[in-house]
Amino acid sequence: MPTLPSFLTATASRHGARPALIMDDRVLTYAELDASANRVANSLIRHGVRGGDRVALWMPKSLEAIISIWGVLKAGAAFVPVDPAAPVARLATIARDCEIRALVSALDRADDLRQAFGTSAPMRTVLYAGDETNPTPAASWVSQTWDEVEAESAHPPPLHSDDAGLAAVQYTSGSGGTPKGVAISHRTFAGQAEWTVTSLGLSTEDRIPGYTPLSGAMSTFEIFAGVLAGATVYPVPPRLAPFPAAVAKSWSDQRITVIYVVPSVLQMLLNRGNLGALDFSTLRIIVTGGEHLPAQRLGELMRLLPRVRFIISYARTEAKLRTLHEVKFPPEDIDTRTIGKTAAGNRLLVLGEDEKPVADGAIGELWISGPCLMLGYYGLPEMTEEVMRTIQLGRSESVLACRTGDLVRRHAGGRLELIGRADEQIKVRGYRVETAEIESALCRHPAVHAAVVLAVPDPETGNRLKAVVVLKDGSDGGEQTLRNHCAAELPPYMVPETIEFRASLPLMSNGKVDRRRLRES
Known part of the structure; x- marks a missing residue:
């Protein structure tokens, strides 16, 4: 390689x-x-x-x-x-x-x-x-x-x-x-790029927009696959990115052929991009992934762009795996949740709590093995061992695999349906967010006794962040003060949009915070 x-x-x-x-x-x-x-x-x-x-x-x-x-x-x-x-x-x-x-x-x-x-x-x-x-x-x-x-x-x-x-x-x-x-590693990135170029048929004639910030995992599509194919990449200027109508018009003017963005960007373009008034006759493929795109919204896009192929991608940062599943019109919810095919050598395993393969129809956690795997978490061998294990698949077969935290249902014939998460990890505008990191940042403020961060579903961004905070006795900390505190430590997409103050947090019998009651109250 x-x-x-x-x-x-x-x-x-x-x-x-x-x-x-x-x-x-x-x-x-x-x-x-x-x-x-x-x-x-x-x-x-x-x-x-x-x-x-x-x-x-x-x-x-x-x-x-x-x-x-x-x-x-x-x-x-x-x-x-x-x-x-x-x-x-x-x-x-x-x-x-x-x-x-x-x-x-x-x-x-x-x-x-x-x-x-x-x-x-x-x-x-x-x-x-x-x-x-x-x-x-x-x-x-x-x-x-x-x-x-x-x-x-x-x-x-x-x-x-x-x-x-x-x-x-x-x-x-x-x-x-x-x-x-x-x-x-180089090998992992290169394998992903080569398979993507072949699967999408990318060539020197393609024009690809670069919307994702370079810190986002999707940016490697334009950087590596784009260069391998000899395509022309049009990075979106940061001043333009927040304005859907301006982004859509620029892509129309640039005669873009292949787009790869998260669903929240597609929904933003659908809501405010004026797509129906623009010429997208050169556009042949839209690839989207990183969060769920409702079938109804995908259907609206398909009606606006009837000649475009729509492909759902599944990927994880820990494994530079990219799966591709083309959706036909009219889409169904099951189509937008299907995990598609991936490069030869990579394997998708659905395992139960005993780390054994589940039967057809059952739900298990998705594990990934193959050359797509990360080398590990940098400087964190113990954390790496928590997610990367040697899985015994039979008497004489074992593979090194990485757990994803994603729950999937294995259907007859091998089709995999994405169900949800096994933990508190969420997606906000396509970014992966661990609510525990935001809670830790809030609790570092001297006025905060305890904090819980919840995801509030949003049709355009995927999720919005809401914090529930308990202040220390006699402490005074307003919502804007705590938002400013978070903004000094965290990127903007991880700063809670709203902060609610309470005298205490509801607890379960085991002493853990009852997040379900917080969401319902």
């Missing part, structure tokens, strides 16, 4: 003059993308980055951000994407957790970085993208502007050949109260 940089090198060699990225009227060909990535790689190497090091990215989506990902990989390092909207305190937590060697950020964030890290930064180098004046030097790291990066040599650095090596650490919400990093 090839390493990821070989995808870009090969495509640049075959299709160097073709546009790779187009954003805000800036066009970057594959030859230019490859050369710029080499410059980033050479800059990182010159500043001490070595194979296996971690390099974080904390910046809005831009051509420079995508160039940087390829540059990090060409340097033999692993990229660590951090939500650009996350507070600098969260970046600092992640940076120290995986001991980043370097950081790529926007120039206008230099002051935030100095205040957050001071002289205790784990990184030794910061590359700044932006056209402003040079940042004030920091005592604990070397700064380099993008102009200085672009002055580096475009000669390709030595190509690393370890496809089992670390390519990325992607952080997700953690049930233990802090984010946890999912370590992914």
Whole structure:
């Protein structure tokens, strides 16, 4: 299996003059993308980055951000994407957790970085993208502007050949109260990209929008599969992303052919994108996944776009597995919950509490095995062992598998139907959220005695977050105060939209909070 940089090198060699990225009227060909990535790689190497090091990215989506990902990989390092909207305190937590060697950020964030890290930064180098004046030097790291990066040599650095090596650490919400990093290898990303390109028939003629932030798991579709196919990617500018009508019009004007977004984005476009008035005659495939899309809403989209193929995808961050299930019109609820086919070598196992396969018709937990599996949670071997086990399937067959926490029903013939979750994990705008992490953040406020976070179903975003809080005796903490406290530690999608105050929380007989009663009251 090839390493990821070989995808870009090969495509640049075959299709160097073709546009790779187009954003805000800036066009970057594959030859230019490859050369710029080499410059980033050479800059990182010159500043001490070595194979296996971690390099974080904390910046809005831009051509420079995508160039940087390829540059990090060409340097033999692993990229660590951090939500650009996350507070600098969260970046600092992640940076120290995986001991980043370097950081790529926007120039206008230099002051935030100095205040957050001071002289205790784990990184030794910061590359700044932006056209402003040079940042004030920091005592604990070397700064380099993008102009200085672009002055580096475009000669390709030595190509690393370890496809089992670390390519990325992607952080997700953690049930233990802090984010946890999912370590992914080159082999896993490459296998996912190759299967996706083949399954969807992607080619140099395709035009793909890049809507998902680079910290989102879906962004690897446009980054890796797009380059492997030689397609043109149109990253959505952050200023445009919140406005459905503007996004939809841009996709119509760009003659987009393949879209991959979460259902909440599709529902937003359906509600406020004015799709019926736009020309989507070039659009051939919409892939959606990450949360449930009601069949009724999917039917509305199908009627508006009758020539488009609609495909439901299932994926987990811990396993770069992607399943695809094409839905026919008119859709039924069972269709939108079906887990489809995946690449050869990957297996979907439905196991009971005894970790044995369940019978047809029964509900069990979905486990995944095969080359799609993560390397583990970065620096958390005990937590890794909790979710990755050797499963005995017969007297002479055993596989390493990862539990997903998703409950599925196994139907006769092998079809799998997604039922729900076995824990409190939820999805908000396509992001995975552990309510325990938000509860931990709330409880770190000195006025809070106890806190519970609930998911309130929402037809457009999937879920909205509501916190129920008990204050300490004599303490004074208002709703906005606690929201501001959460916003200083958590990304925006994890900040509760409403906070309700109570004198106490209802308990079950075992002493645990009765979440069902809280939802009903």
